[in-house]
Amino acid sequence: MSTEATAREDLRRRVTAFLAEHDPATTDRLEFLRARYDAGLAWVWFPPGHGGLGLPRALQPEVEQRLAAAGAPDNNPRANGIGLGMAAPTILAFGTEEQKRRFLRPLWTGEESWCQLFSEPGAGSDLAAVSTRGVREGDDWIVNGQKVWTSGAHRARWAILVARTDPDVVKHAGLTYFLCDMTDPGVEVRPLRQITGEAEFNEVFLTDVHIPDSQRLGGEGEGWKVATATLNNERVAIGGDIPRESGMVGVLSRTWREHPERRTPELHDRLLRMWVEAEVARLTGERLRQKLAVGQPGPEGSAMKLVFARIAQEASGLDLELLGEEGLRYSDWAMVRPERVDFTGRDAGYRYLRAKGNSIEGGTSEILRNVVAERVLGLPGEPRVDKDVAWKDLPR
Amino acid sequence: MSKLNLLYTEVEDDLRATVRDLLADRCQSSAVIAAYDGDRSLVVPLWKALATDLELAGLLVPDERGGAGASAREAAVVLEELGRAVAPVPFLTSSVVATTVLLGAEAGGPADDLLAALAAGDRTAALVVPLSTAPGAAVASLAAGAGGRVSGSVTSVAGALEADVFLVPVTTPDGTAVYAVPAEAVRIDPVVSLDMTRQLADLAVDSVPGEALIAAPAGAAAVQRGLEVGAALLASEQLGLAQWCLTATVAYLKERRQFGRVVGGFQALKHRLADLYVAVESAAAAARHAAATVAADDPDRAVATAVAQAWCGDVAVRAAEEAIQLHGGIGMTWEHPAHLYLKRAKAGQIAFGTPGFHRARLAELVELPAPTVGRGTRKAP
Ligand SMILES: Cc1cc2nc3c(=O)[nH]c(=O)nc-3n(C[C@H](O)[C@H](O)[C@H](O)COP(=O)(O)OP(=O)(O)OC[C@H]3O[C@@H](n4cnc5c(N)ncnc54)[C@H](O)[C@@H]3O)c2cc1C
Numbered sequence A: 001m002s003t004e005a006t007a008r009e010d011l012r013r014r015v016t017a018f019l020a021e022h023d024p025a026t027t028d029r030l031e032f033l034r035a036r037y038d039a040g041l042a043w044v045w046f047p048p049g050h051g052g053l054g055l056p057r058a059l060q061p062e063v064e065q066r067l068a069a070a071g072a073p074d075n076n077p078r079a080n081g082i083g084l085g086m087a088a089p090t091i092l093a094f095g096t097e098e099q100k101r102r103f104l105r106p107l108w109t110g111e112e113s114w115c116q117l118f119s120e121p122g123a124g125s126d127l128a129a130v131s132t133r134g135v136r137e138g139d140d141w142i143v144n145g146q147k148v149w150t151s152g153a154h155r156a157r158w159a160i161l162v163a164r165t166d167p168d169v170v171k172h173a174g175l176t177y178f179l180c181d182m183t184d185p186g187v188e189v190r191p192l193r194q195i196t197g198e199a200e201f202n203e204v205f206l207t208d209v210h211i212p213d214s215q216r217l218g219g220e221g222e223g224w225k226v227a228t229a230t231l232n233n234e235r236v237a238i239g240g241d242i243p244r245e246s247g248m249v250g251v252l253s254r255t256w257r258e259h260p261e262r263r264t265p266e267l268h269d270r271l272l273r274m275w276v277e278a279e280v281a282r283l284t285g286e287r288l289r290q291k292l293a294v295g296q297p298g299p300e301g302s303a304m305k306l307v308f309a310r311i312a313q314e315a316s317g318l319d320l321e322l323l324g325e326e327g328l329r330y331s332d333w334a335m336v337r338p339e340r341v342d343f344t345g346r347d348a349g350y351r352y353l354r355a356k357g358n359s360i361e362g363g364t365s366e367i368l369r370n371v372v373a374e375r376v377l378g379l380p381g382e383p384r385v386d387k388d389v390a391w392k393d394l395p396r
Numbered sequence B: 001m002s003k004l005n006l007l008y009t010e011v012e013d014d015l016r017a018t019v020r021d022l023l024a025d026r027c028q029s030s031a032v033i034a035a036y037d038g039d040r041s042l043v044v045p046l047w048k049a050l051a052t053d054l055e056l057a058g059l060l061v062p063d064e065r066g067g068a069g070a071s072a073r074e075a076a077v078v079l080e081e082l083g084r085a086v087a088p089v090p091f092l093t094s095s096v097v098a099t100t101v102l103l104g105a106e107a108g109g110p111a112d113d114l115l116a117a118l119a120a121g122d123r124t125a126a127l128v129v130p131l132s133t134a135p136g137a138a139v140a141s142l143a144a145g146a147g148g149r150v151s152g153s154v155t156s157v158a159g160a161l162e163a164d165v166f167l168v169p170v171t172t173p174d175g176t177a178v179y180a181v182p183a184e185a186v187r188i189d190p191v192v193s194l195d196m197t198r199q200l201a202d203l204a205v206d207s208v209p210g211e212a213l214i215a216a217p218a219g220a221a222a223v224q225r226g227l228e229v230g231a232a233l234l235a236s237e238q239l240g241l242a243q244w245c246l247t248a249t250v251a252y253l254k255e256r257r258q259f260g261r262v263v264g265g266f267q268a269l270k271h272r273l274a275d276l277y278v279a280v281e282s283a284a285a286a287a288r289h290a291a292a293t294v295a296a297d298d299p300d301r302a303v304a305t306a307v308a309q310a311w312c313g314d315v316a317v318r319a320a321e322e323a324i325q326l327h328g329g330i331g332m333t334w335e336h337p338a339h340l341y342l343k344r345a346k347a348g349q350i351a352f353g354t355p356g357f358h359r360a361r362l363a364e365l366v367e368l369p370a371p372t373v374g375r376g377t378r379k380a381p
Helices: A003-021 A029-038 A057-069 A077-094 A097-109 A223-235 A247-258 A265-291 A301-328 A348-359 A365-376 B010-026 B029-037 B043-053 B072-084 B091-103 B112-120 B218-255 B267-295 B301-332 B338-350 B355-365
Strands: A114-117 A133-137 A140-148 A158-164 A175-181 A187-192 A201-212 B125-127 B142-144 B149-158 B165-172 B175-182 B187-190 B200-209 B211-214
Touching: A003 A029, A003 A057, A029 A097, A057 A265, A077 A097, A077 A114, A077 A158, A077 A175, A077 A223, A133 A158, A140 A158, A140 A175, A158 A223, A175 A201, A175 A223, A223 A301, A247 A265, A247 A301, A247 A348, A265 A301, A265 B355, A301 A348, A301 A365, A301 B149, A301 B338, A348 B301, A348 B338, A365 B267, B010 B043, B010 B072, B029 B338, B043 B091, B072 B091, B072 B218, B072 B267, B091 B112, B091 B125, B091 B165, B091 B211, B091 B218, B125 B149, B125 B218, B165 B218, B175 B218, B211 B218, B218 B267, B218 B301, B218 B338, B267 B301, B301 B338, B301 B355
Parallel strands: A114 A158, B125 B165, B142 B165
Antiparallel strands: A133 A140, A140 A201, A158 A175, A187 A201, B142 B149, B149 B200, B165 B175, B175 B211, B187 B200
């Protein structure tokens, strides 16, 4: 047997043994999730001791399927995208043993939710320009500044945070990355309503927030490197297998099947174009995952995020046209602070509006095109006026 | 094909300036946004100011029937400005569509009084069809029972919340007639709409006495004409909307700085905006042409309308989508007005037929028929 087949066989046995010991029907949900983490079945590609078994990532989907088939509870991944998709791989790559032990388990089980304190009013695409200041005071860092568009800050226990710790060097060099306690009295979260009516994101004001140096992730002045790893993870649509006809094209296909009276040759042609695009994107993602079976994703993931955003936007727009009169109606404009984001949930109007954010959040599609052009294709960058100037001397 | 003026006359420019001033003063985006939270206090005073004080409600009605004796060209200019301000007023539904339907009634008949009242802005009407009803498509009509009592229900009617009288297409043994039904006699259920600046309502009437304003079978043509003119002039509203999106986005990108530079200086964005400018200028040509053909009762009217709707509906959506994208995170917020334009544009794309519908209609008008080959007869090349 090949090593992969042996590993697969061994993993199967582990899942069976785990289920025998922890009957999903009788085990408390949280207890089950913690035990699953401790058994290394949370994310098998993570190292032993941190929820994994050091196995290829490609083996994870089977674990998920077998546990789901046995009626096991999941860790509600949709409510925890930033934690699972961004904070966890960054903590794994740059964290100390102590940090990994403290943060990864409650992150994975969903006991502690995370948010991303990166963007500021003056630093969106130009993330390296953040002006939130971190000043060292004994064993602590004192942090002051304002963050904006922070998704889920209203329910987050922890945040990944980029702050300027040295204004006297060029902007990329003066940043440090922290794990910030959202219950610190200096953290104030104000809802920011978005075009769907909901307040999914927030403004976050940081006033003399104390962050112990033990919650610094990576070295002082290494914040840009760490943040880039986070963004590469954010931008690559990894995760489990994505089935054919899932996501927005799945929703669109359902509308088509349910509304024979709305069909026209023109809409049919557009539907099938979208369907092919989505299928090709699915295969491209799968191919990328096979390439990236180990290690940190690189800038190639940016191409996937570009495609994902475009398909979600075009398919949801087409869905409204297909629905016609029904597309003119909306479920509810009420201002709520949602527990989780569901891109493909609610009504067609909501999906259309929410999808507009897909090409802005996590790096705009314009910035991602620059990443592909410059970092993947090696084309020259734009002339930079801010490269060799200390951050404090930059024009603003 | 006669050469129609695709620019603006001095009178039209003056009209635009007057409407724009009033909207700048009385139609602030914060008040429009409030409509999404159910506060429609802006609507009635704004509509009165436009309809009565500026006497815009009667633009399409000839002097001798109580109107201002202007034409679709002037109405289109007003719509450009209403689109630019996403103004939540029933100009399109009452002063264009319902009014055009009534103009289909013979002068000296029972429609005269209502037509004059609409023109004066004393009353406001809505044609009872779903907003998505396209010209040339079947119209859902209600049934008339004994003694002209009307019963039935129609969903997603635009302009219904502002109307005090409804024009109801009614099926009779002789064809379609148009009845007037007072709003008090109608159950009106407001609909939470994608575009709350043109909020829809579901209507139901149960054996309500109506007055036949246009007898069968002439009602069908009058209703079609109303929808046709509505579609033609909606293009001008879409033009105004797209122009606002372009202007606001260009202005923002001239100011917003990232990477130590003005973001609008990045060539990728300059090209995007240049392309959008070309599309919006083309929309101006298409919308102006549609308005001019309606005003001149030109034989090219139907083609011009189909072209304008096939083009402008998509351009408005594209302009609004670009506005959101190019504003970045700010564009996704409730406080910024960009979303008002996106919602109006997307709903407008569906109103009076989608661009796809109008392309199919155009195919018939210009004799470029769709293939008739069915699946069973397709051969491999
Ligand atoms: C729904 C949503 C959720 C979000 N959640 C979070 C979160 O949880 N945490 C967080 O930190 N941030 C979050 N963001 C913020 C997001 O990362 C920023 O909005 C984004 O990076 C863009 O920054 P900006 O809004 O300042 O736009 P700007 O950077 O000002 O960009 C304006 C426009 O200019 C374009 N542009 C900028 N630079 C260039 C260039 N060099 N070349 C070409 N075009 C350029 C942009 O693409 C954009 O279209 C969220 C945003 C949204 C919409």
